[in-house]
Amino acid sequence: MTSRPSAEPRDIPEATVARLPVYLRALTTLTEDGVATCSSEELAQATGVNSAKLRKDLSYLGSYGTRGVGYDVAYLRYQIARQIGVTQDWPVVIVGIGNLGHALANYSGFRSRGFRVVALLDADPQRQHEVVAGVDVRPFDDLETIVADCGVAIGVIATPAGAAQDVADRMVAAGIRSILNFAPTVLSVPDGVDVRKVDLSIELQILAYHEQRKSPHLPLTPIEEAAI
Amino acid sequence: MTSRPSAEPRDIPEATVARLPVYLRALTTLTEDGVATCSSEELAQATGVNSAKLRKDLSYLGSYGTRGVGYDVAYLRYQIARQIGVTQDWPVVIVGIGNLGHALANYSGFRSRGFRVVALLDADPQRQHEVVAGVDVRPFDDLETIVADCGVAIGVIATPAGAAQDVADRMVAAGIRSILNFAPTVLSVPDGVDVRKVDLSIELQILAYHEQRKSPHLPLTPIEEAAI
DNA sequence: TCGGTTTTGTTCTCACGTTCACAAACTCCT
DNA sequence: AGGAGTTTGTGAACGTGAGAACAAAACCGA
Numbered sequence A, B: 001m002t003s004r005p006s007a008e009p010r011d012i013p014e015a016t017v018a019r020l021p022v023y024l025r026a027l028t029t030l031t032e033d034g035v036a037t038c039s040s041e042e043l044a045q046a047t048g049v050n051s052a053k054l055r056k057d058l059s060y061l062g063s064y065g066t067r068g069v070g071y072d073v074a075y076l077r078y079q080i081a082r083q084i085g086v087t088q089d090w091p092v093v094i095v096g097i098g099n100l101g102h103a104l105a106n107y108s109g110f111r112s113r114g115f116r117v118v119a120l121l122d123a124d125p126q127r128q129h130e131v132v133a134g135v136d137v138r139p140f141d142d143l144e145t146i147v148a149d150c151g152v153a154i155g156v157i158a159t160p161a162g163a164a165q166d167v168a169d170r171m172v173a174a175g176i177r178s179i180l181n182f183a184p185t186v187l188s189v190p191d192g193v194d195v196r197k198v199d200l201s202i203e204l205q206i207l208a209y210h211e212q213r214k215s216p217h218l219p220l221t222p223i224e225e226a227a228i
Numbered sequence C: 001t002c003g004g005t006t007t008t009g010t011t012c013t014c015a016c017g018t019t020c021a022c023a024a025a026c027t028c029c030t
Numbered sequence D: 001a002g003g004a005g006t007t008t009g010t011g012a013a014c015g016t017g018a019g020a021a022c023a024a025a026a027c028c029g030a
Helices: A014-032 A040-047 A051-061 A073-084 A099-106 A108-112 A125-129 A140-150 A161-174 A200-214 B014-032 B040-047 B051-061 B073-084 B099-106 B108-112 B125-129 B140-150 B161-174 B200-214
Strands: A070-072 A090-095 A115-122 A135-139 A154-157 A178-181 A194-197 B070-072 B090-095 B115-122 B135-139 B154-157 B178-181 B194-197
Touching: A014 A040, A014 A051, A014 A073, A014 B200, A040 A051, A040 A070, A051 A073, A070 A073, A073 B200, A090 A099, A090 A140, A090 B200, A099 A115, A099 B099, A108 A115, A108 B200, A115 A140, A115 B200, A125 A135, A135 A140, A140 A161, A154 A161, A154 B200, A161 A178, A178 B200, A194 B200, A200 B014, A200 B073, A200 B090, A200 B108, A200 B115, A200 B154, A200 B178, A200 B194, B014 B040, B014 B051, B014 B073, B040 B051, B040 B070, B051 B073, B070 B073, B090 B099, B090 B140, B099 B115, B108 B115, B115 B140, B125 B135, B135 B140, B140 B161, B154 B161, B161 B178
Parallel strands: A090 A115, A090 A154, A115 A135, A154 A178, A178 A194, B090 B115, B090 B154, B115 B135, B154 B178, B178 B194
Antiparallel strands: none
């Protein structure tokens, strides 16, 4: 036991924050497999990172390991979950119930990882009679009421690009301060509001870039310059 | 005009590569709006980055701007597309036609950005009679044939976590060298194969972390240490 | 109790990415 | 033709992140 029982809330580097959920997932798997203890080397293997990096990441949370032994899986798992803030459920609204919205609403990974979809919203009245994943689709104008009633802080945008900024503005006005944006557009939001984006085609384009360099796949003569 | 007409193929930093698709998207929008020229400041605004960073990013591609004027939208767009390698279509296979696979197959952003879904594969015979987005779902065992026939280099995994590693192994064996993984698991692949992952719940967890620090939402007393 | 073994936590160094700041280069107007 | 105004491209300073390496701290067996 260290001299001070409470962990100090140092600020954690962004790169580390982005890896904590990966560690959390691996620890959950280990727990399910009945593993009680693991070393940084084992956990690093399971998460695909360098063991030195893993130890440094964990050191930002506190000293939760035992030298010569490793980490208590259940204990470490709880500490990471607490740091991320997923020991209790976060209510989430999803706006835009097209193909992607459907998939997100049905995605079991949200529920099992500390998120609860409390509402599905769509501007199209045609969709407002559907029930997706046990939640019925409601009009977009119900946003403010739902945010206030359920204490929603996180919104997910799965609309077409053209609607995304308007949706974001309404979300911010309603009190939402964290937005996960799947629409292929840049959102502008006031300070204090976090936006993370997931763009499916950007990831493919990055792969294409590297793929192009791998294969000597004649990389298109760069002599079209004068032609334009 | 610069003295050398051809762009030198310097290697581009990863961080820059990840932003090129964003610039490309903005330039496409500007083209559609009939804008012929734009400054780094305007393009930076449209893409949500710093204008100095934008200029440095573009400088890795070559000197395609004109001082005192800005960039020719169509020309810069073509140059970026060429660098990324999306001037011609890339054939792509999607494995796992559940909710997410459906959404991906229907996502028009792939088609419009240089990717063509040539096959949808699923191990479940129940799904093999469906037609999604004009492409019929075929047995997973057809993978090798399709990869060979269509020259597929990029595969998308949208299966449950348990199946993802097996699918990746088969993809690699079939000749695929770039994988976009939506399954919440770490894939291990040989050197020379690129994997990018998209984990929907990780993004939410990162938002939750920051959200937790914003609100003084009693952050769960860290005195459970002795209790575990 | 004590040496040997294991594994963590941390320090140090290097590489990468971001931002600033400014000279070079181009246009426009008189 | 030339000066004023604009905007790019880049060198230099700064900050963040990654990896190697090792001392400190635990366990184990005799």
